[in-house]
Amino acid sequence: MxxxxxxxxxxxxxxxxxxxxxxxxxxxxxxxxxxxCPADETLPVEAAGEILADIFGKDKRGLEALKYNNPRGILQLRKIAAEIMLPKRGVMDADPANILITTGGLETLNFVCQLFINKGDVVLIESPTFMQAIQIFKMFEAECIPVECDEHGMIIEDLKAKYEQYHAKMVYVIPSFQNPSGTTTSLERRKAIAEFGSEHDIVILEDDPYVELRQRNENLPSIKSFDKTGNVIFADSFSKCVAPGLRVGYVYADAETIYRIYDAKTATNSHTSVIPQMIVAEYFARGLYExxxxxxxxxxxxxxxxxxxxxxxxxxxxxxxxxxxxxxxxxxxxxxxxxxxxxxxxxxxxxxxxxxxxxxxxxxxxxxxxxxxxxxxxxxxxxxxxxxxxxxxxxxxx
Ligand SMILES: Cc1ncc(COP(=O)(O)O)c(C=O)c1O
The missing domain is CATH 3.90.1150.10 (Aspartate Aminotransferase, domain 1)
Known part of the structure; x- marks a missing residue:
């Protein structure tokens, strides 16, 4: 055996x-x-088909689609993340150089662990939290310590207490319509979590794939938008808002972290498949997304x-x-x-x-x-x- x-x-x-x-x-x-899963009836089947035909037909991007590409991802999509997605989350001045396209949000979680987690390191998590995130943290042999939560997200006093007790390396937060609890982290707590990351110089992994699916009330600025020291790593995905089968997401972080994620990406799968990146980018470029x-x-x-x-x-x-x-x-x-x-x-x-x-x-x-x-x-x-x-x-x- x-x-x-x-x-x-x-x-x-x-x-x-x-x-x-x-x-x-x-x-x-x-x-x-x-x-x-997103609803079947929301998946852009026809539009994706047309875009695909155009990539290989009238747009003449077939060669670009089939060659090896830059590990960062295609610039067209990184610009969309910087100019459309991040401003909606209160990040107004993102440089596409600080964005790397991933094969979905789960890959970002894996990369962040590759960068920061040694065996036995403590990750503070919301309680409850996304099951596959726990699975990833466990795969990297981290110890997951739950922080108490209420209807406004992580209770900051408990976050601080757990940090003091366990000397955590990282905090993992899903701020919008959290998986599984459905709660949204309040504005005050978003600020407090960003400050907490800076004050203790630890990693805040903000995982925010659901924010586009808001049905009521106003969107809140991301935790990343309050980050002055580069401690927050922002993971987003096009899985829930465009289509999960495309497997496209992005990570936005400070230059040094992106430099390291670039290394993890090249060592893992070189780059995210170019065709799905192009489909997502064209979906935005053709004004179909909103x-x-x-x-x-x-x-x-x-x-x-x-x-x-x-x-x-x-x-x-x-x-x-x-x-x-x-x-x-x-x-x-x-x-x-x-x-x-x-x-x-x-x-x-x-x-x-x-x-x-x-x-x-x-x-x-x-x-x-x-x-x-x-x-x-x-x-x-x-x-x-x-x-x-x-x-x-x-x-x-x-
Ligand atoms: C909180 C959270 N993060 C990340 C993901 C993974 O998304 P992706 O399909 O982009 O890998 C999910 C999917 O269920 C999720 O709920």
Missing amino acids: MKYAERMNTMADFANVTRLAYDATGNAEIINFALG EHIEKAREIYRVKFDAATAALEKYMPEGTKFQRPDGGLFYWVELPENAPDTTEMTKHVSEFGVNYTPGAGFFVNGKGHNCMRLSFGSMSPEVITQGIKQLGEYIKSKM
């Missing part, structure tokens, strides 16, 4: 939960609330209306949930006498609904009464039916 590296054991529990979510896709019998994202927000608003109504109607009394201002997820806390949500996944075929059990979003054994529901890829009718089946099953076991 071949001997796997230790890192594969440290991440195994988290990897299993992710695997379960993916395995349920494609089973037509099961309504799958487990995956954070209308598209406005439509997507409306589509999610209707789905969230259906989800809110169904959760109120079908979930057992004492269930807690809050409609988030945007994003793709609802975080649901069941009453104490409800079945364990991890255990319940073994019986998915009985009630025909898959979801992500809450425990995988925690590193301290919490979350067994919680579940994350993602409605992006379902119609309002299917959402209602799925929540009905889920609620009835839970009630029958109480």
Whole structure:
């Protein structure tokens, strides 16, 4: 038997939960609330097809598309990040030289770990937080320490206390419609986190792929926009706002960090595939993005209306949930006498609904009464039916 590296054991529990979510896709019998997919009807199938044909046809960019390219990514897309995406997040003067195109947000998380995480280093995380981020931190053999959160994000006093206690190397924050809790970090706390990073000279990894999916209230400036010392690394992605199958994101950081990420990128995969970069860039350049994202927000608003109504109607009394201002997820806390949500996944075929059990979003054994529901890829009718089946099953076991 071949001997796997230790890192594969440290991440195994988290990897299993992710695997379960993916395995349920494609089973037509099961309504799958487990995956954070954008809605099918928002994916720009036709436009992508036309752009692709033009790249190889009238635009005569076929050679450029098929050759090796710069590890930083194509300039056209880095400019779009600097001139369109970052200003929306309060960063007005980004230099495209400080932006590197990644193969999605997950790659940025991997690169940041490659740069900064040694075995045993402490990463402070929101509690709960994005399961695959935990998986990545574990793969780098980091110790993940949860910081208490409320409806405004990380509680700063607890962040400071945990830092003092564990001498953390990095803080990982998802400030908008957090995955999985759906909460948005308040303006005051965004400033406080940026200041905290500077004061203690530690890395703040700001992961913000959902901000474009805001349905109500105003966008807040990013943590990065308050960073005066280069301690904040900003990870963004086109997965949720354009299409996840393209696998394109970007990272914005100070020149020295980008210089190092460039090295990690060349050692990993040279550069992100050029064709998807061109598709995303042309989608913006042809003025298609703004209308598209406005439509997507409306589509999610209707789905969230259906989800809110169904959760109120079908979930057992004492269930807690809050409609988030945007994003793709609802975080649901069941009453104490409800079945364990991890255990319940073994019986998915009985009630025909898959979801992500809450425990995988925690590193301290919490979350067994919680579940994350993602409605992006379902119609309002299917959402209602799925929540009905889920609620009835839970009630029958109480
Ligand atoms: C918080 C967060 N960061 C990053 C990602 C990964 O996105 P990408 O598809 O760009 O790798 C996700 C996807 O679910 C996410 O929820």
